Amino acid sequence: MTRMKSKWLVLFIVFGLILTACGGGSDDAAEEEVVAEEPAEELDSPATTAAAAEPVADPPSICLVLDIGGLGDLAFNDLAYSGYEKAIEDFGMVGTFLEPDGGGENRGELLELCAEAGNDLIVGNGFLFDAAMNEVAPSYPDINFAITDGVAEPGNVRGMLFKHAEGSFLAGVAAALKTTTNNVGFIGGVDFPLIHEFEQGYLAGVAAINPDITVQIGYASVPPDFSGFNDPVKGKEIALAQYEAGADIIYHAAGGTGTGMFEAAKEVSEATGTKVWGIGVDFDQYYTVGNPLPELQEYILTSMVKAADVSIYNAAKATVEGTFTGGPSVDDLSTGGIYLSYSGGYIDDIKDTLEEYKEKIISGEIVPPSVRP
Amino acid sequence: MIKNIYSFILKRYIVITPLLLVLIVAQREEYSQLTTSGTFGSAIRLAIPIMLAGLGGLFSEKTGVVNIGLEGMMIMGTWFGAWGGFTYGAWQGVFIGMLGGALFGLIHAIATVSFQVDHIVSGVAINILAAGVARFLNVISFEDVAYASSTASPRITGEIGKMTVPFLAGGPINDEETFNLFGSIENLDIFLISDFAGFILGFLSNISYLTIFALAIVPFSLIILWHTPIGLQMRSVGEYPTGSESLGVNVYLMKYIGVTISGALSGLAGAYLVVGGTGIYLEGQTGGRGFIGLASMLFGNYKPFGILMGSGLFGFADALQLRSPQAVHGLLIVISIFLFVLVLKTLFEKKYTQSLISLLFSGAFLIWFLNSTTIPNQFVYFTPHITTLIVLSFANQRIKLPEKIGVPYKKGELN
Numbered sequence: 001m002t003r004m005k006s007k008w009l010v011l012f013i014v015f016g017l018i019l020t021a022c023g024g025g026s027d028d029a030a031e032e033e034v035v036a037e038e039p040a041e042e043l044d045s046p047a048t049t050a051a052a053a054e055p056v057a058d059p060p061s062i063c064l065v066l067d068i069g070g071l072g073d074l075a076f077n078d079l080a081y082s083g084y085e086k087a088i089e090d091f092g093m094v095g096t097f098l099e100p101d102g103g104g105e106n107r108g109e110l111l112e113l114c115a116e117a118g119n120d121l122i123v124g125n126g127f128l129f130d131a132a133m134n135e136v137a138p139s140y141p142d143i144n145f146a147i148t149d150g151v152a153e154p155g156n157v158r159g160m161l162f163k164h165a166e167g168s169f170l171a172g173v174a175a176a177l178k179t180t181t182n183n184v185g186f187i188g189g190v191d192f193p194l195i196h197e198f199e200q201g202y203l204a205g206v207a208a209i210n211p212d213i214t215v216q217i218g219y220a221s222v223p224p225d226f227s228g229f230n231d232p233v234k235g236k237e238i239a240l241a242q243y244e245a246g247a248d249i250i251y252h253a254a255g256g257t258g259t260g261m262f263e264a265a266k267e268v269s270e271a272t273g274t275k276v277w278g279i280g281v282d283f284d285q286y287y288t289v290g291n292p293l294p295e296l297q298e299y300i301l302t303s304m305v306k307a308a309d310v311s312i313y314n315a316a317k318a319t320v321e322g323t324f325t326g327g328p329s330v331d332d333l334s335t336g337g338i339y340l341s342y343s344g345g346y347i348d349d350i351k352d353t354l355e356e357y358k359e360k361i362i363s364g365e366i367v368p369p370s371v372r373p
Numbered sequence: 374m375i376k377n378i379y380s381f382i383l384k385r386y387i388v389i390t391p392l393l394l395v396l397i398v399a400q401r402e403e404y405s406q407l408t409t410s411g412t413f414g415s416a417i418r419l420a421i422p423i424m425l426a427g428l429g430g431l432f433s434e435k436t437g438v439v440n441i442g443l444e445g446m447m448i449m450g451t452w453f454g455a456w457g458g459f460t461y462g463a464w465q466g467v468f469i470g471m472l473g474g475a476l477f478g479l480i481h482a483i484a485t486v487s488f489q490v491d492h493i494v495s496g497v498a499i500n501i502l503a504a505g506v507a508r509f510l511n512v513i514s515f516e517d518v519a520y521a522s523s524t525a526s527p528r529i530t531g532e533i534g535k536m537t538v539p540f541l542a543g544g545p546i547n548d549e550e551t552f553n554l555f556g557s558i559e560n561l562d563i564f565l566i567s568d569f570a571g572f573i574l575g576f577l578s579n580i581s582y583l584t585i586f587a588l589a590i591v592p593f594s595l596i597i598l599w600h601t602p603i604g605l606q607m608r609s610v611g612e613y614p615t616g617s618e619s620l621g622v623n624v625y626l627m628k629y630i631g632v633t634i635s636g637a638l639s640g641l642a643g644a645y646l647v648v649g650g651t652g653i654y655l656e657g658q659t660g661g662r663g664f665i666g667l668a669s670m671l672f673g674n675y676k677p678f679g680i681l682m683g684s685g686l687f688g689f690a691d692a693l694q695l696r697s698p699q700a701v702h703g704l705l706i707v708i709s710i711f712l713f714v715l716v717l718k719t720l721f722e723k724k725y726t727q728s729l730i731s732l733l734f735s736g737a738f739l740i741w742f743l744n745s746t747t748i749p750n751q752f753v754y755f756t757p758h759i760t761t762l763i764v765l766s767f768a769n770q771r772i773k774l775p776e777k778i779g780v781p782y783k784k785g786e787l788n
Contacts, residue, residue, distance in 0.1 A: 071522030099523060191750050218695065219754075222750050225754070227657070230657065230658075232653070233419070233646065236651070237415045238695050238696070240411065241406075241415070244411045259653075267579075292527070
């Protein structure tokens, strides 16, 4: 009886582990895409300067490692993915994309996996990759690495930075001009310096229009818990509280958590009869949230778009052309890497004022703060 | 009846004293979020999944099977709930979610009851297995569906309705607004009465039918386990299986029933997260709520209404920290005074060391309260966990575990 028991136990656990492995592995295999086998002309292109070990005939390859939340967050990760897809399409690259497990502990392993497969460009989507980059990149000096929202020490890593404060400032201006209750809100995903850039820029933007406007600030989680970027239930509860306390516009910088905020906007609008709004982030969420969830579209005032997709596309382009450089590269309002979207036409009436502030920021007359005082 | 209430208060002073203190502190303007209807409504929504997981644990552990696989069964509930919701509709999703959880409950039962696998080992295996299975199923089921990915499902179709009770909470009848009795009382700001109205209003306004369904399970569990023959058999199996068998109880069957119901309730908890939330399955969405459910079961001392209170406490603290970090500061003085009550109690019982420790902590919290106006965000965020921990550490001395919990039972052997 005991032998039988332990046999079942072993079988059971092994079965569990196999399935776990399948769960992680199957999508890696399934999502590997070979879009176009580029013919001979690709041979002469300097595309393969980076990967010396690769046979010259191979098309250039790109590997994208997403961050917590994975594909389908309708924000940060989907944005990176769209840039990656465009690069594959335009440059005939071979693409692989990977998603870390729930807690994101295996970032380093995934980067290593990409590097061992001999990819020409490896993108880590999110500042949390910095430690893993520092570890992995030096061992593969011939491979180009890129990290969004962060910097890493090795010379072959491009840090793709964004001046979130500039875009958030404009979001603040829009909120301040549009509010009728003189009360607006902000929801951050995780309470740490990167999100403080959004918060501070927003606060400054609101104050530039009317210093008497109340700004309510809420966060979904604090480090080391980064679940706040992927918890729509909490996003909804925070937003409900802020709307109840009088806010009529809330700006979120919280990834997938923000979907809950738009849900709350709909619920509150329907319950009270007065329309309240949400401001999206990263993507033009009028489309990214509005397409799968059409009933939420009319509550999305605008979005603070950060074109990480363009940055990733540019990194891929540089890799293909052999002009890739490491080190930090910054996108802001002037480069078009950051902008406020006008989709839906809800802020068309204040476009002049927004443009005015945009010019002031570009000219340096206004410098939105990006750190907490 | 009155005597019952009196003895209930005596037994539950550990819950009732802090509640009263909270009510008093909430009279200050800056702490008013402590007792608004919004906070209570939010608390209920956050508490339900934990409560359901706790009730799931109850059914399993009362039949003598330790179930730390609640989290895993909950994960199955989230995925099956989303799949069923996407394929058939919201309510169907809820029941398919329950079936998914029940399936994993059944696996746990087969392992622990029929094959006498160690309960903890099987539970851990369930948790690992469920995480993998959910992702695996998500990848193969939604491969060609728009807006789905390996870690997220598409949105479910249809939704579960909500209601606001007419007259009492101002819900509409035939699209016409009615008088909002409790809402008006809440706005009057009368001590205790307005706070209590806020509490009731939280339950009556804008409440999902799914929440009502979930809350109805609490008295239902009580009736099943304590007032039906099958409930008696289930409990007897957890206390004294050999004796039960000698009286003709089918021990294995009872354990199977208990653990499967446990899985179904955990599955419902998972489905609630999906269907009652934004309608999308996200990997890692359960976020340890199953384990907190287990804690709420211990907190509730294996009683359905105790579990309701335990999960309610956690949900309340969670709602509070999400809605008003400012109000959390008010809890410091509550803790301080509550510890002082404990000082008096332990002095009365002549436990001087405990009394001294409580006094020290009480003083420390008082000093902290007086010398600050806010709490660092890090502490605010952990309020629910800390609150549960503190309360649990005071409550755990009197927990009555089922006699033969975690002990494998073999038919025909003396146990």
